[in-house]
Amino acid sequence: MISGESTTAGEPVAVAGAVVARPRVRGRFSPVDWVRRGGLSAVAFALPMLVIFTAFSWYPITRLVVLSLQSTNLVDPPSWVGLQNFRDVWSDPLFMTAVKNTAYFALLALLFGYPIPLIAAVLISESRRFRGGYSALAYLPVVIPPVVGVMLWRYVFYEPSSVGLFNTVLGWFHMGPYGWLQSTGTAMPALVVESTWANAGTTVIIYLAALMSVDRDLYDAASVDGASLWRKVWHVTVPQIRGVLLVTFMLQIIGTAQVFLEPYLFTSGGPANATLTLLLLVYQYAFGNSIGVGFGQAAALSLMVAVFLAIFALVFLRLTRSWSTT
Amino acid sequence: MKSSFRAMTLLVVAAALFLVVGAASLANAGSQAKVTINVAALRPGSSAEAQKQFDDNVALFEKQHPNIAVKPVEYAWNGATFAAQLAAGRLPTVFTVPFTDARTLGEHRQVADITAGVKKWAYYKKFQKTIIAEATTSKGRIIGVPYAAYAQALHYNRQLFRQAGLDPNKPPTTWAQLRKYAKQISQRTGAAGYAQMGLNDNTAGWIATTVTYTLGGRMEQGRGANATATLNSRFTVQALNLLKQMRWTDKSMGSTFDYTWPTINQAFAAGKIGMFINGSDIYTFLVQAANLDPKIYGIAPLPLAKQKNAGVMGGGSIAVVRPDTKGAKLNAALQWIDFFYMEKLVKKAAALRDARILVANTQPVGVPAFPIFNKVQYDRANSWIKSYINVPIKQMNPFLKGIFKQNLYPEPAASTQSVYHALDPVVQAVFADKNANVSALLAQANDVAQKAIREGK
Numbered sequence: 001m002i003s004g005e006s007t008t009a010g011e012p013v014a015v016a017g018a019v020v021a022r023p024r025v026r027g028r029f030s031p032v033d034w035v036r037r038g039g040l041s042a043v044a045f046a047l048p049m050l051v052i053f054t055a056f057s058w059y060p061i062t063r064l065v066v067l068s069l070q071s072t073n074l075v076d077p078p079s080w081v082g083l084q085n086f087r088d089v090w091s092d093p094l095f096m097t098a099v100k101n102t103a104y105f106a107l108l109a110l111l112f113g114y115p116i117p118l119i120a121a122v123l124i125s126e127s128r129r130f131r132g133g134y135s136a137l138a139y140l141p142v143v144i145p146p147v148v149g150v151m152l153w154r155y156v157f158y159e160p161s162s163v164g165l166f167n168t169v170l171g172w173f174h175m176g177p178y179g180w181l182q183s184t185g186t187a188m189p190a191l192v193v194e195s196t197w198a199n200a201g202t203t204v205i206i207y208l209a210a211l212m213s214v215d216r217d218l219y220d221a222a223s224v225d226g227a228s229l230w231r232k233v234w235h236v237t238v239p240q241i242r243g244v245l246l247v248t249f250m251l252q253i254i255g256t257a258q259v260f261l262e263p264y265l266f267t268s269g270g271p272a273n274a275t276l277t278l279l280l281l282v283y284q285y286a287f288g289n290s291i292g293v294g295f296g297q298a299a300a301l302s303l304m305v306a307v308f309l310a311i312f313a314l315v316f317l318r319l320t321r322s323w324s325t326t
Numbered sequence: 327m328k329s330s331f332r333a334m335t336l337l338v339v340a341a342a343l344f345l346v347v348g349a350a351s352l353a354n355a356g357s358q359a360k361v362t363i364n365v366a367a368l369r370p371g372s373s374a375e376a377q378k379q380f381d382d383n384v385a386l387f388e389k390q391h392p393n394i395a396v397k398p399v400e401y402a403w404n405g406a407t408f409a410a411q412l413a414a415g416r417l418p419t420v421f422t423v424p425f426t427d428a429r430t431l432g433e434h435r436q437v438a439d440i441t442a443g444v445k446k447w448a449y450y451k452k453f454q455k456t457i458i459a460e461a462t463t464s465k466g467r468i469i470g471v472p473y474a475a476y477a478q479a480l481h482y483n484r485q486l487f488r489q490a491g492l493d494p495n496k497p498p499t500t501w502a503q504l505r506k507y508a509k510q511i512s513q514r515t516g517a518a519g520y521a522q523m524g525l526n527d528n529t530a531g532w533i534a535t536t537v538t539y540t541l542g543g544r545m546e547q548g549r550g551a552n553a554t555a556t557l558n559s560r561f562t563v564q565a566l567n568l569l570k571q572m573r574w575t576d577k578s579m580g581s582t583f584d585y586t587w588p589t590i591n592q593a594f595a596a597g598k599i600g601m602f603i604n605g606s607d608i609y610t611f612l613v614q615a616a617n618l619d620p621k622i623y624g625i626a627p628l629p630l631a632k633q634k635n636a637g638v639m640g641g642g643s644i645a646v647v648r649p650d651t652k653g654a655k656l657n658a659a660l661q662w663i664d665f666f667y668m669e670k671l672v673k674k675a676a677a678l679r680d681a682r683i684l685v686a687n688t689q690p691v692g693v694p695a696f697p698i699f700n701k702v703q704y705d706r707a708n709s710w711i712k713s714y715i716n717v718p719i720k721q722m723n724p725f726l727k728g729i730f731k732q733n734l735y736p737e738p739a740a741s742t743q744s745v746y747h748a749l750d751p752v753v754q755a756v757f758a759d760k761n762a763n764v765s766a767l768l769a770q771a772n773d774v775a776q777k778a779i780r781e782g783k
Contacts, residue, residue, distance in 0.1 A: 073434040074413045075649050088781075093774065160581040182583045184758050270526035270584065271754035272767075287406035288747065293434055293783060295409075 067299035074295070085300035089285075095301070097273050098281040104188055105277060106256040113196040113203075114252060118245075120200065121207030122233055135208060142201035150265040153194045154181065158266075181267055184274040191262040191275060199255075203248055210241040246320050253316075254309050278305050361394050361658045365666075366401035366421035373614060379687035386679070387665050394658045403427075405743070412436060417648040420659045423470070425460040426532075426742045428644045432461070432469035433550075433782065438647040441468040443660040449672050452699040456736050461644050464550040473667035475642035475696040476605040477729055478536045478628055480504070483517075484721065485622040486600045490514040497601075497626035497724050501540075501568060504601065504629055508578040511600035518580025520572055521599045522753075525586035530753035531746030533603050535639065535738065537565040542633025545738040545745050546779065553740035555776040557749060558768035561633075566756050566764045574760040583757035592616045603628065605641055606694045606725060609717060613690055620718045625694060627728035637733035640696060671698055674710045681714035692717045694725050696734060744778030 068085055072078035089095055117138075124134040141149060157165045160179035167177035180190045214237060222232045238245070260279035263269055269276035269284070276284075278301065286298035367380050384396045399418045405427065411417045423431060431437045444450055445468070453472070461470035484494035490511040498504035508519030523529040535545050543561020546553045573579050585593065591608060593599050595616035606625065612618035630636040645663045647656065669676035684691050692715030697704035719726075738745045748771040755762040 073436060074409065075435050093770070160583075162581075177581060179581060179583065179758075182758060184755075267584070268526040270524075270751065271758040272751040273526075273754075274758075276526075283406075284747075287409050288743075 064299050064302060067295055068303050069296075071293075071296050073293050081296065085296040086304070088297050089301045089304065092297075094273065094276060094281060098276050098278045101188065101273075101275060102257055102259065102277045105192060105259055105275075106253060108189060108192040109195060109252065109256045109259075112192055113200065113256075114249065116196060117200045117203035118207055121204045121211055122237060124204070125208055125211040126229075135205065138204040139201035141198050144198075146198060146261055147265060149198050150194065150262065153197075154266055157194075158190055182271055184271055187267055187271060187274050191259075191266055194266070195259070195262050203252075206244060206248060207241070210244040211237065214240040242323060246323060250313060250316050253312065257305065257309055359393070359654075361654045362397060363394065363419040363655060363658050363662060364397045364399050365662055366418045367398035368400065369402035370400045375687040376614060376689060379683050379689055382683045382687075383666055383680075387662065390665070391658070391661060394661065396662060412649075415650075419648055419651055419655060420645060420662055421648070422473075422643050422645050425472070425475075425640070425642045425644060426737055426746075428461050428470050428646065429463060429739060430742060431646070432463040432467065436649055437469050438649050438651050438656065439467050439469060440471070440647055440656070440660060443656065444468050444471060447664065447668075449668070449699065452672075452703065454697060454699060456640075456734065457642070457698055459739075460642065460736060461646075470644035470646040471663050471667065472642055472644050472698055473663075473671070474607065475640055475698055476607040476694075477638045477640050477696045477732070477734055478539075478603055479606040479638075479694070479725055479729070480601055480626045480628050481594060481604055481608070482601045482624045482626065483594065483597060483599065483622050484624045485597070486511050486515050486517055487624070490600070494624055494721075495724070497624060498629055500629045501631065505568070505572055505576065505578075508572055508600060509576045512576070512578040512580070515600070517598055517600055518582070519576075519578035519600045521579055521582070521585060521590060521593065521602045522569065523585045523587065523590050523602075524583045524753055524757050525589075526747075526750045526754060527586055528743050528746040528750060529586045531749030534562070534565060534569075534749050534753050535746065536603055536628070537568070538562045539637055539639040539735055540628050541565055541631045542636040544635070544735075545749075545775070546740055549739050551740070551780055551782050553738075553779050555745065555772050555779055557745065557772040557775050558765065562749075562768055563764050566752065566768070569753070570756050570760070570762070570764070573757055583754075588615075594618075597622065606696065606729070609693045610690050620721075623718060623721055624724070625722050626724040627732055630732060637735045638729070640734045640736060642696070642698075671707055672703065677707055677710045678714075681711040685714050685716060690717050691715050692719060694722055694729070696729070701730065741775070741778045741783055744783055745775045748772070748775040748778070 067078075069080060069082060070078040071081045071084075120138055124131055124138065127134055144152075158180040159165070159167065160177060160182055162168065162171055162177045164177065164180075166180065170176040170178070178186065180186050218236045218240070219232055222236055227235065258279050259277050260283065263275040263277050263280050264283065267275045269280050282298045282301050282305075285294035285301065288294070365384075368376050380398060384398055388394065388396055401418060401421055403421075403423055408417070408423075423437075428437075457472045457475055458468070461472050462468055480497060482494075482497055487494040487497075487507075490507075491514065492507055492510065498507050504520065510519065511517060512519035523533045538545065538559075538561050541561045541564050543556070543559045543565070545557055545562075546555050548554055573583070580598070582593070587604070588611075590599070590602055591604065591611055594602055595612050595618040609618075609623065609625075612623070613620065628638050630638070645667050647659045647663075651659055665676075670680040671677070681691050691711060692708070752764070752767040752771050755767050756764065
């Protein structure tokens, strides 16, 4: 029997070696049976989810695909343009700039943003007395509304004049002042530092939860063997939480590939396109300079990003399947 | 028999008359059914006085037009929200757009064609050709009514001028002088001697274009999709090199290089900037939204190079109607535009009424603008409201005396925002890198702008 095929109750099944083997008959669908077996309840339970997903996920995704093949001025009926929007995006010199910038942001975020929460979580988990307080402190930036966080960093920390916080500190050593967000060299790292500060809290909490699930006996055994903190982390903690580490790695890549808030609020993609990311380019196509006529290109680029990330996630999960604990 | 026939005829005629008159009156009643229009009012966050001034105008209009109901809607032009409002059908019936965007919206049929209605107005033929051109598509259709125009101007802080040992009544008249003054202000006061918008939101490109105009350059030649981009002319190179010298050689521009329209106005009002370029009509914003102390305010015409085509770039605002407006609603929209935006420019009674309402609500009267119609009409309209003028007119004299000696030119006609957007990164590169290769960057920007023009974006 093919897995998943249903049979009617009591139907004789061909048995190897039986003297008379009757051909297997697929049972007719009976609405009464379906209802009796709880089909209606299943639909009732699934309906809210189906409606919500259809309205807010599947329909917009379908519309996005349709829009990426159309040209519209939002007034007249849209016209079909085939793959022209994709060709436009591909031939736009800003596309490669945005790809490089996004990759650069993702790389810097990986270098700064990936290990810092792990280190913080390990240190917090080691503290028995003040663990709750440290966790709250680590999570505090996540509670601050993102726009407020960006404004705080922009006008307090990154203020380019000598009254900016960073420039004041550097001024004590007769350095600066520096225009952190106004130099092509420092703008992107400045965005990554704020982004790490703003988002690390959530990852710290996830790591803490994972660390709490590690069997304490393993640490005790390692201590008995004379292992240092570093050796305990490397040989006990990391292998025990590698499943969580792999998932957060993948989520971080997906998150950073879609970075928008920081470049939009800090620099609008400047200076000289140094912080123009893929999603900011989507925004510029749709709402920036070509008022209401760049939706096709915006949809095309959104779709390209989504497909790339889906392929990345699939390949990543496939490659790391053997390392994962789940 | 004869008499009964007569009586019958009389009855039939009377009944027919009754029917005709009744039908006509019914039709008449139908045409006078109340029409409601949503109109763009003040920007969010405007003062209570400004709100009341607007509401007073609405009340008066409704009194004069009992069959039209006007609903004011908070409004500030924003390209991003425009697209969303257009898609959602939530635009007000009447709203305003800057000169910069009107033609692009018209070419894409995203605002209503009001050619027939506007041409009926008595003052239609009095519009300055360059001004009405801002609201006319390449096919000659009128898609808006220009109601306010400004010339780009040099705004300066009189107090900082004094502190730097400069005469506040003698602002710079050449770019060399401006550069020298900026350095002097910067060195003696610590404030930025000169600042310029530099954000990647098209404002950096807008001001770079303004400076290029004053040196004799233009950003494109021709109209519509056939226009040729000329961003990489020697004049633009000169304009950006001037900026480079002030930024890196003189170090007279302070430490902020990512100003945009509201932030540069606010920094100026806060006394952080000696001189900067913006439209001549920003005084209203400076006092309403940036707490400017009127005593420090000065305004002058932009320095012009001794070049044949050197001139000052203009701009302004255009009242437009949402694209799906038709019939009685369209008529009501045009009546509102005529009443609220235009009458005060051409009718004494309306000009006085408007000035009285503004003064009663402590709003500025007499902010420097540029004529929508001819100079004679502009002077006449100003003379009507002379006794109501409450802006520091003496401090505005350098501008008021000099501006009419300059040639005013419109913004680049084709893909205006895209042209500015292509220039943004070049300006930012000059601010960020003292070794920026201006010519190479402009060549790239020219290609980007040319592509946008060709595609009509």
